[in-house]
Amino acid sequence: MELSERAGVSRSTVRDYEGGRHDVHRATAAQLKLALESGGVNFVDLENGKVAVCSNKE
Secondary structure: OOHHHHHOOOHHHHHHHHOOOOOOOHHHHHHHHHHHHHOOEEEEEOOOOOEEEEEOOO
């Protein structure tokens, strides 16, 4: 299943965000994050303010 479908956003929204054509809205970012987390991705806040991304699937 595609990320856009899982997140409930349009394919063009994902494509434009990935292509750097515009910033993602806060609500859309939350939907994308939730969809990725439900697919097995973990987001870890680092001390330097950055975020690490890793998979929890073996």
